[in-house]
Amino acid sequence: xxxxxxxxxxxxxxxxxxxxxxxxxxxxxxxxxxxxxxxxxxxxxxxxxxxxxxxxxxxxxxxxxxxxxxxxxxxxxxxxxxxxxxxxxxxxxxxxxxxxxxxxxxxxxxxxxxxxxxxxxxxxxxxxxxxxxxxxxxxxxxxxxxxxxxxxxxxxxxxxxxxxxxxxxxxxxxxxxxxxxxxxxxxxxxxxxxxxxxxxxxxxxxxxxxxxxxxxxxxxxxxxxxxxxxxxxxxxxxxxxxxxxxxxxxxxxxxxxxxxxxxxxxxxxxxxxxxxxxxxxxxxxxxxxxxxxxxxxxxxxxxxxxxxxxxxxxxxxxxxxxxxxxxxxxxxxxxxxxxxxxxxxxxxxxxxxxxxxxxxxxxxxxxxxxxxxxxxxxxxxxxxxxxxxxxxxxxxxxxxxxxxxxxxxxxxxxxxxxxxxxxxxxxxxxxxxxxxxxxxxxxxxxxxxxxxxxxxxxxx
Numbered sequence: 531x532x533x534x535x536x537x538x539x540x541x542x543x544x545x546x547x548x549x550x551x552x553x554x555x556x557x558x559x560x561x562x563x564x565x566x567x568x569x570x571x572x573x574x575x576x577x578x579x580x581x582x583x584x585x586x587x588x589x590x591x592x593x594x595x596x597x598x599x600x601x602x603x604x605x606x607x608x609x610x611x612x613x614x615x616x617x618x619x620x621x622x623x624x625x626x627x628x629x630x631x632x633x634x635x636x637x638x639x640x641x642x643x644x645x646x647x648x649x650x651x652x653x654x655x656x657x658x659x660x661x662x663x664x665x666x667x668x669x670x671x672x673x674x675x676x677x678x679x680x681x682x683x684x685x686x687x688x689x690x691x692x693x694x695x696x697x698x699x700x701x702x703x704x705x706x707x708x709x710x711x712x713x714x715x716x717x718x719x720x721x722x723x724x725x726x727x728x729x730x731x732x733x734x735x736x737x738x739x740x741x742x743x744x745x746x747x748x749x750x751x752x753x754x755x756x757x758x759x760x761x762x763x764x765x766x767x768x769x770x771x772x773x774x775x776x777x778x779x780x781x782x783x784x785x786x787x788x789x790x791x792x793x794x795x796x797x798x799x800x801x802x803x804x805x806x807x808x809x810x811x812x813x814x815x816x817x818x819x820x821x822x823x824x825x826x827x828x829x830x831x832x833x834x835x836x837x838x839x840x841x842x843x844x845x846x847x848x849x850x851x852x853x854x855x856x857x858x859x860x861x862x863x864x865x866x867x868x869x870x871x872x873x874x875x876x877x878x879x880x881x882x883x884x885x886x887x888x889x890x891x892x893x894x895x896x897x898x899x900x901x902x903x904x905x906x907x908x909x910x911x912x913x914x915x916x917x918x919x920x921x922x923x924x925x926x927x928x929x930x931x932x933x934x935x936x937x938x939x940x941x942x943x944x945x946x947x948x949x950x951x952x953x954x955x956x957x958x959x960x961x962x963x964x965x966x967x968x969x970x971x972x973x974x975x976x977x978x979x980x981x982x983x984x985x986x987x988x989x990x
Contacts, residue, residue: 542600546745553736554593556709557643557673558601559744563710564639564717565604566746573667576635577606578624580617584645585682586736587675605635614648615655618672622659625668629768637667639717645675646687656696660726661775663766663783669720671713672698673729678870678911681733684987686910688871690848693728697779699787700728700848702814706740711749712845715796718751723786724764724778730847734815757789788851796845797854802834808928809858809892810921811875812868813844816912820868823918826941828933829925837929850878859883859892866924867896868917872908895924915941 541549542559545566551559561577568575579601583591594601594608601608611617624640627633644652649672656672664670674689693700699719703712709731716727760782791797801821812820820841824834834840842858844850847869859865859879867876876896883891899905905920906912918941922934961968973979 539600542597544744547743548741549744550739550741551706552739553706553709553731554587554589556706556742557587557590557641557713557731557736558593558597560710560713561606561639561641562600562604563744563746564714565606567714568636568639568667570746573636575605575637575639575667577601577604578621578638578640579606579608579643580611580620581641581643581673582611582614582617582645582648583643584648584675585677586731586733587643587645587673590643590673613651614642614644615652617644618642618652618655618659621670622655622662625659625663625665625670625766626768628665628668629766637665637669637721639667639669639671641671641673643673643675646677646683646689647685649674649687649689649692653692653696656693656698656726660696660698661772661779662770663724663764663775663778664720664726666721666763666765669717670726671716671720671729672726673731675731675736678732686871689728689730690874691872694848696726697784698726698728699723699784699846700730701845702730702847703735703845704814704817704843705735706738707742708845709735710742710744714749715751715794715845719787719790721765722753722790723783724766725783725787730814732815734818752793754786754789754793756793757786759786784849787846788849791846791851792853795854797851798843799840799858800843802831802840803838804835804840805838805861806840807838807861807863808925809840809842809862809865810868811842811844811855811858811865811879813847813875816868816870816917817841817843819912819914819917820921822914823921826914826918827922827937828931829921833931833933837925837931839925839929844875847874848878850875850882852882855879855882856886859886862892864893864895864924864927866921867894868906868912868920869896870908870912873897915945 541551541555542562561579565575565577579594591610609620611620621640621642624638627638676687676689677683678686680686690700701712701716703709716729720727764778764783764786810820865879867879869875873896876894880894893900897906897908919938922938
């Protein structure tokens with residue numbers, strides 16, 4: 531049997547099939563796929579990428595430089611920003627190139643990247659760019675690198691609320707394949723709705739690897755047929771007074787994004803019973819934790835069907851698409867929303883189901899149970915073990931199983947054993963070898979250092 535020829539360049543050179551990618555490499559591959567889709571549709575587009583490095587996107591610029599000839603050959607220009615908000619302003623400019631009749635391309639699709647603090651500092655540029663809108667054949671993806679556990683940051687981050695404040699929809703991929711799939715959906719939705727599109731990344735999704743399908747036509751994108759586009763459309767134009775931008779944003783653009791998500795069925799039931807009584811709603815990295823928790827409990831598809839359990843996986847976590855959520859909620863007795871950090875999906879779901887008939891409306895719990903007791907705290911991160919205990923507690927109302935009880939006992943023994951273990955050595959935080967911060971952050975005699983942003987924070 532002849533073996534296929536394999537090259538390290540396959541991750542960017544191959545046009546179809548499967549390749550092995552890290553999350554960072556998938557984000558580099560993504561604009562190459564968008565360019566290929568546009569060419570297949572008869573569009574001559576270009577790409578523009580700008581941002582500022584920071585974990586978990588700390589090596590994205592390095593990987594873009596390494597892939598230089600591939601992105602250049604695909605008419606993609608990479609220009610790292612002096613800081614995050616200057617990069618966001620340049621991204622805004624990429625959507626303006628078609629306003630004056632002298633553009634070389636049909637449109638420019640753009641990608642901004644930055645760590646959670648970069649999202650915070652770029653709010654003004656995000657709001658201006660998002661209000662102005664995107665080009666019909668352009669579109670903007672805004673990659674937010676969030677550090678939920680403060681592993682390499684001075685504060686933990688959750689960027690969804692900053693995006694909400696700027697009225698930017700948020701996609702939350704759960705792995706490398708979804709970096710590609712959701713990214714293509716994101717640019718298409720951005721073009722259709724005129725909105726910038728937020729894209730959440732965390733270390734667990736960026737710093738991982740997977741075999742993924744890379745066919746540019748793998749994702750079938752549908753144009754909504756139940757949304758009435760207003761006169762003049764939703765894309766960028768000039769002149770465009772600020773109050774006109776606000777009216778278009780509030781009355782049309784967000785609803786266009788919801789129509790797009792609905793038409794493309796971005797959210798849906800992915801596991802378990804087709805006639806469930808107990809539903810779990812989750813998204814992104816936490817979806818993988820939920821699946822691990824179910825496996826730890828011994829709950830496979832057959833047991834899920836038997837117990838009446840089902841999972842609803844959300845792609846666009848804000849704004850939450852209502853019709854799909856309501857279809858999932860029909861017939862349920864209880865919905866458990868599992869999400870890291872502050873409640874986002876849970877609050878929207880409660881609002882959307884509030885006006886349902888109280889007799890048929892399912893009970894919705896998440897951060898707290900019905901007695902107001904913390905179940906899934908918003909601080910730190912959620913672990914599969916913690917999630918497993920909550921699922922076991924809630925599913926006991928609908929189904930009893932010796933398998934679940936024995937698995938819980940095993941988890942208890944495992945955690946007790948780990949709690950009794952003390953590492954023999956302690957490694958103190960220190961600068962990397964040769965780092966100039968070794969000397970540049972030494973505190974002068976008589977002074978105190980009590981703050982700092984960056985790795986030199988260790989000087990504190």
